[in-house]
Amino acid sequence: MTKKAFSGRIVVLGFGSIGSGLMPLLFGHFEDPRVTVITADDRNIEIAREYGVEHQIHPITKANYARILQDNLMAGDFLVNVTVDVDSLDVIKWCADRGVLYLDTVVEPWAGYYTDERLPVHERSNYFLRQRVLDHRAEIEPGATAIIAHGANPGLVNHFVKDALLQIAAENGMDAKPETRQEWVELAHGLGIKVIHIAERDTQRSSVPKDRGEFVNTWSVDGFISEGCQPSELGWGTHEKSFPVDGNTNPAGSGAAIYLNQPGLMTRVRSWTPDEGPMHGWAITHNETISIADFFSGVVSGSLYRPTVHYAYHPCDAAVSSMHEIAGKNFVPQERQRIITDDVVDGVDELGVLLMGNEVGSLWYGSNLSIDQAREAAPHNNATSLQVVAPVLAGMLWAVDNPDRGILEADELPHDTIIETCRPYLGTMVSAWTDWTPLEGRGVLFDEDVDDSDPWQFGNFRVS
Numbered sequence: 248m249t250k251k252a253f254s255g256r257i258v259v260l261g262f263g264s265i266g267s268g269l270m271p272l273l274f275g276h277f278e279d280p281r282v283t284v285i286t287a288d289d290r291n292i293e294i295a296r297e298y299g300v301e302h303q304i305h306p307i308t309k310a311n312y313a314r315i316l317q318d319n320l321m322a323g324d325f326l327v328n329v330t331v332d333v334d335s336l337d338v339i340k341w342c343a344d345r346g347v348l349y350l351d352t353v354v355e356p357w358a359g360y361y362t363d364e365r366l367p368v369h370e371r372s373n374y375f376l377r378q379r380v381l382d383h384r385a386e387i388e389p390g391a392t393a394i395i396a397h398g399a400n401p402g403l404v405n406h407f408v409k410d411a412l413l414q415i416a417a418e419n420g421m422d423a424k425p426e427t428r429q430e431w432v433e434l435a436h437g438l439g440i441k442v443i444h445i446a447e448r449d450t451q452r453s454s455v456p457k458d459r460g461e462f463v464n465t466w467s468v469d470g471f472i473s474e475g476c477q478p479s480e481l482g483w484g485t486h487e488k489s490f491p492v493d494g495n496t497n498p499a500g501s502g503a504a505i506y507l508n509q510p511g512l513m514t515r516v517r518s519w520t521p522d523e524g525p526m527h528g529w530a531i532t533h534n535e536t537i538s539i540a541d542f543f544s545g546v547v548s549g550s551l552y553r554p555t556v557h558y559a560y561h562p563c564d565a566a567v568s569s570m571h572e573i574a575g576k577n578f579v580p581q582e583r584q585r586i587i588t589d590d591v592v593d594g595v596d597e598l599g600v601l602l603m604g605n606e607v608g609s610l611w612y613g614s615n616l617s618i619d620q621a622r623e624a625a626p627h628n629n630a631t632s633l634q635v636v637a638p639v640l641a642g643m644l645w646a647v648d649n650p651d652r653g654i655l656e657a658d659e660l661p662h663d664t665i666i667e668t669c670r671p672y673l674g675t676m677v678s679a680w681t682d683w684t685p686l687e688g689r690g691v692l693f694d695e696d697v698d699d700s701d702p703w704q705f706g707n708f709r710v711s
């Protein structure tokens with residue numbers, strides 16, 4: 248493999264599970280990369296030393312970010328923002344003004360934003376945070392490429408949706424070659440896609456069980472608690488017949504998504520993955536829920552079409568137990584937290600998209616990555632982080648080749664190129680057809696209020 252030549256400096260902001268997991272991929276794919284890590288603490292410093300990269304400890308705030316970035320970056324450099332608590336928009340604007348390439352995996356606000364009860368609920372949504380960035384596009388384009396929300400999900404799964412649509416088209420005997428957004432919308436509509444889940448089941452387990460008063464997860468505990476405390480959000484499909492009693496529309500923007508008046512940590516939905524089969528996952532808000540729904544919104548034959556899109560996340564069992572504990576304490580975080588990586592003894596992260604509504608059946612398409620496959624592919628990662636750092640790398644490589652494209656979302660990048668770059672890090676790619684619906688097995692022990700006339704109504708998926 249030819250390594251990518253890039254003469255600029257790569258500054259990795261944040262050195263938690265993602266920043267440190269990115270190191271082997273940067274050194275594997277860039278020719279002699281010049282890397283600086285800037286982070287808030289000394290976590291994983293031994294990994295920085297192993298790769299011989301400069302490691303600075305500077306907690307970034309609104310007051311100091313411009314000075315710290317100024318000291319470390321110039322035109323032609325690349326900033327990868329994999330922190331929690333550092334505002335994406337402020338950093339994007341700074342980079343755009345100076346010709347610095349940018350990529351993040353979440354559209355992040357400054358510290359304290361997600362749980363600031365003085366803000367109206369809709370402003371604590373990912374819909375609002377995404378819209379804030381999109382509203383600035385006109386202001387700062389054309390400029391250095393800034394790819395937002397490009398990890399596993401959001402990011403990689405956005406590309407999986409397009410690949411899955413092409414697979415469903417082929418199964419329907421169609422030779423589809425959509426290029427424009429409208430052509431993608433027409434394809435999804437023509438195939439009858441009504442609901443898209445980002446359906447994930449993580450079964451990784453540590454040799455050390457979760458203790459009382461500890462939040463255990465396979466990626467950022469701070470990040471997970473933050474998004475879990477945001478309102479649950481979903482792209483709202485045009486086939487939906489009834490609006491949730493606790494549902495709310497957003498006051499501005501595309502209107503592609505709605506939010507529920509409760510946190511994602513309390514919102515469970517029925518879903519399905521190939522290994523797990525039927526499961527309850529959590530509809531935690533994510534950027535892709537909104538951007539995929541927005542991308543696939545369009546007028547077809549005179550009527551607006553949009554699929555319902557949401558996350559159905561079954562995290563590792565220790566995280567489920569941690570969620571139960573934090574919910575019982577009204578979201579006051581546990582005193583201790585632990586991200587499991589080297590201590591993972593077994594398990595798989597099954598991360599894919601489940602497209603429902605086509606007559607042939609529903610298709611789950613995604614990555615089935617075991618901890619053993621992850622360790623074989625790259626050090627310093629568990630299965631979850633590797634599914635994130637692969638698309639970070641793929642986005643960076645694409646941005647280096649396309650340096651002046653302004654702010655971009657995953658849905659605007661070439662899905663096939665990104666998946667191809669990621670593939671060596673994704674374990675087994677699985678395309679699994681299923682006839683599962685959320686009505687399966689319902690109403691047996693008790694009567695249930697379901698809509699038998701259309702399995703794909705959100706009310707049929709929702710548990711709590």
Ligand SMILES: NC(=O)c1ccc[n+]([C@@H]2O[C@H](COP(=O)([O-])OP(=O)(O)OC[C@H]3O[C@@H](n4cnc5c(N)ncnc54)[C@H](O)[C@@H]3O)[C@@H](O)[C@H]2O)c1
Nearest residue numbers: 261262263264265287307330331352398399400401467470
């Ligand atoms: N899109 C995806 O698929 C995806 C998946 C996993 C994580 N993420 C996101 O990636 C980011 C990193 O995740 P992680 O698992 O590495 O998190 P982590 O909690 O393991 O690490 C966060 C890192 O950010 C640093 N940090 C925190 N506040 C900072 C500040 N003010 N200034 C500088 N550095 C600061 C910490 O020191 C730490 O190194 C999070 O925003 C997370 O939500 C996205």
